[in-house]
Amino acid sequence: MLKKLLITTTAALALTAGNAFAEDIDIVFVGKNTGNPYFDSLTQGFVDACEVIACNFEFVAPATAEATSQIPFLEAQIQRGVDVIAISPNSPDALNQVFDSAREKGIIVLTVNGDITGNEEHRDATILPTDFTKVGADQIEMVGSLIGYEGEVAILSATTEAPDQNFWIEGMNETIANDPKYANMTLVATVYGDDQPEKSTTEMEALLANFPDLKGVIAPTTVGIAAAAQVVQSRGIADQVKVTGLGLPSEMRDFVKDGTVDGFQLWSPYNEGWLASHFAVGLKNGSMTNEVGATFEVPNLGTITINEGNSINTQSALTTFNADNIDDFDF
């Protein structure tokens, strides 16, 4: 605590040289559920930011990612009187009332890594990792480059109702159907592994059995891509079937190192937390404004613009991970 105080005081002294006794902003991040490694990295971004700027950070999350499971956590934080609530919402509409009562008390509500689509008026701003409308096209280009833009590809997704994945899959279908660059590629199947390793594995095995000429598999989900890579590794067919998709470098490092996977993509969940805490503190101390078109500087990320719908992207395109750069990422 003392160390923290010292660091923040010194930082504040060094930066503003006058406002050293300004109170720290209390930020809470409400995750989807506990035990999800994706959010460990995102949370670390908040933690590291609050080491250098004037904020206190707390992470809370329910045990399960159900629509209403975050409500008691939100109510407790409102009672506690936090300044900023950042949340990865489990439902696009179940949280509206709680958000409203938080904002009546002057609490800033930011949705992070996922938005309450259709109910945007109930939050102040949203911080999304990248422009989701480009993910589908980027993933098709990724698999295309691995298979020489020719042959059968399949998709191994999460659950049938996962909204983000379904949006990206739609983009993949449109890209492959309309862009002449991919005219020699066919999307033969879309299967769902429910983000369980067992089920993702049986679905992947079934893809290989049903489509013996399969050249590539896109798994736009962290559990699915690891399961698909494990099947290919275990069968020793990395030369014939290219696995790619969206994955965490920490989960995929082994597969990249042993040549099972040539490349995959994601954004930095860490940067979402880093950006969200800088934005929250900036809004509270008045150095940033939450208006469409406004810009602000975030250390390490450069100039950030607030887009239509008070939506902020931490990066403009997906990051591609391969053998050359995977060791540079520790999430």
Next chain:
Amino acid sequence: MNLVRNILFRREAGILVMIVLFCIAVGLYKPQFLTGQSLRIILLLTPLIMIGAMAQMLVLVGRHVDLSIGSMLGFSAMVVGLMYREFPDLWWVIGFPIAIATGAVLGIFNGLLVTIFKLPSIIVTLGTLSLYRGLTFIISDARQINRSDIPSELKLMSRTSPVFDIPWIILIAFGIALMTYVIARHTQLGRQIYALGSNPEAAPLRGIDVTKVTLVVFALSGALSGLAGILYASRWGFVNPSNTGAGFEFQVIAAVVIGGVSINGGVGTVMGTVLGVLLLGCVAAALPLLGIPGSTQNAIYGSVILIALLIDRSVRQRGAASISRGGA
């Protein structure tokens, strides 16, 4: 008793016939199902369930049930995972005795609650199902043990072995089945478990130490769940506080009941249980191959279990009838 044994034998033959018919039926639509590759997939799907099913068979034969196996699996896996992460220099094989011992301690705790307080095992283990899962969250700080923290030697056990390249975890699973067969058929303990489950009132009169036998059964269930825990880390390369072992009890009890083990105690064989596990494995591997979507797969799983329960019921009625006819 011969009549009962005959019926049971027919029951096992019945499951075998079901497996063969099922595979042929699937093979007619999808010839690739009848290949060595499919056998490998099925065998790699089932080792954890096989180990859990052996323990659960003994528990059910003793007229108890252990619902906490998935949480014991998760807790033991987490203990070992934390050890690998915090002490990467330790010899990785140490993880096996630690996982098994951790599970055994949790199992003995179940057994003590059941024997000392005379509580029904279904209630006790329903409680510890949540308790052990909660403890898993606490010791791990709700964080996953990542692939990079699991020793590669351990992960390699799920891919190969010196014995015809059959992955170690398959060999271990069948080794546990063999061990359970020996316990059930050739030891005093095994006979005592069957006697206890057949007639709990008469067992102490025959000089059976009911407390000791019950404790041993629950300790075994915990120890084998612990073994399944470290093998989970081997097979999937990570340990997650909420996912690892979740729903394991459902799969295992389903396999055991399909294998003809009676939930009323006293009846069950290792061969039947092995076949029950393999039948579930065949179904799990075939459904995606047939292109049946995930939502429907759950309904089909449930139907298979219900059909097995109905068969179980009719077998027990016929068995009871034959015993009373025989005057045994």
